[in-house]
Amino acid sequence: MLHGFFKKLKITEEELQTEIANNAYISEHKKGDVLIKENEYIKVLKIVIKGRVRVFQESEDRQILIYYLNDIETCTLLLSACFQDCKSTVKAIVEDQTTILNIPVRHVKDWSFKYKSWHDFTMNTFSESYNVLMSSYTELAFNGLKERVLIYIMEEANEQNHCTISMSHQRLANEFGTTRVVISRLLKQLEKENLLKLGQKQVQVIR
Amino acid sequence: MLHGFFKKLKITEEELQTEIANNAYISEHKKGDVLIKENEYIKVLKIVIKGRVRVFQESEDRQILIYYLNDIETCTLLLSACFQDCKSTVKAIVEDQTTILNIPVRHVKDWSFKYKSWHDFTMNTFSESYNVLMSSYTELAFNGLKERVLIYIMEEANEQNHCTISMSHQRLANEFGTTRVVISRLLKQLEKENLLKLGQKQVQVIR
DNA sequence: TTTGTCTTGTATCTTTTGATACAGGATTAA
DNA sequence: TTAATCCTGTATCAAAAGATACAAGACAAA
Secondary structure (H helix, E strand, C coil): CCHHHHHHCCCCCHHHHHHHHHHCEEEEECCCCEEECCCCECCEEEEEEEEEEEEEEEECCEEEEEEEECCCEECHHHHHHHHCCCECCCEEEEEEEEEEEEEEHHHHHHHHHHCHHHHHHHHHHHHHHHHHHHHHHHHHHHCCHHHHHHHHHHHHHHHHCCCEEECCHHHHHHHHCCCHHHHHHHHHHHHHCCCEEEECCEEEECC | CCHHHHHHCCCCCHHHHHHHHHHCEEEEECCCCEEECCCCECCEEEEEEEEEEEEEEEECCEEEEEEEECCCEECHHHHHHHHCCCECCCEEEEEEEEEEEEEEHHHHHHHHHHCHHHHHHHHHHHHHHHHHHHHHHHHHHHCCHHHHHHHHHHHHHHHHCCCEEECCHHHHHHHHCCCHHHHHHHHHHHHHCCCEEEECCEEEECC
């Protein structure tokens, strides 16, 4: 089970592999499960071994996406909490059947100075995540909603390797901190501009 | 010169102190100096020993603040670049006379697994900065400009410990990625709501 | 087939933010 | 003191985004 994880993260030290096996535990979650609540003390770092988790912020009836966690990805917000204990400011909900590796925070911290591979893993995660978040921040600051929605849809289509994405308008609204009506309106505009084609729970990118 | 820096960061290892003294260099900058350009390869980590530096993003004629660096603070974006080399996406400009400690990136990386104090310094910087940036992101996503401006002014007044801050409207606009006219209008509204009192290049918080 | 729920389209009105233009006060340097 | 520059107030118009309400199509379950 952990083999692919070790390989992906280049965890070669046998001692560390043993430590992980002894101190971490695996958990299984089904779609809709709440992985992280807001305002919750953080006791374990969660790494997605397999599956998909949505991490987002909520304010009243609005939501905004922070990031998705896919295979062998770590929630940087939890990693951050390992080094300065604090409460969670986000929610995380399972999208598809997901396998999680749970590592108690004190080990995450200890190992980062003890094992080179773990050190590199934490540093790289911080480094990459910081840059990703910075991009989101600038995009949010400088681009209009219409542009952001279009970029999102095109990137999503790209990742999934076909030009149609399946998603309701409400769901899209929840990625951008806005409401369904606004998204419907923008999508209609983009369709009139011949950039998209809309269907029931579907958006097709026109190239 | 480095004494306060070592103390603040709890750098007690004599060997590390020597390494820093041998490999890093100090530079002095006056107000207006450009410390980091956009799209520039990053060769050194810059730590503000004394002074004040403004780090921001630019897009056409708009600017948005990322953060200020004050005494003994590190530019996290540069730190991030030490672990995955990349170009700068921000600009940094000196606000007041500033003394900078410059450390070549390869040392920053090496030391983080060699010296405990340096390890802790980098990890804590990442951890704190990630949370700060996350807060900025959520605030930008959910709060209107008026609210953000008011929060900014009140926090600024708080930090400086008196209720009047000295800043032109243009300057404020550059913190929020908007234009001067918009800021003037919002400030006027806030004044009418009896939350602020405006003067020439001055904003007074009413408590 | 029918019923209820989910999803989408759209109209109307309001608020927020942006763009442009101009005038007058404040400040600074000559 | 004068001239130039910087800073602020404000008017007008446009665009973007939010709030609310309603209708109709699609879909799923009974």
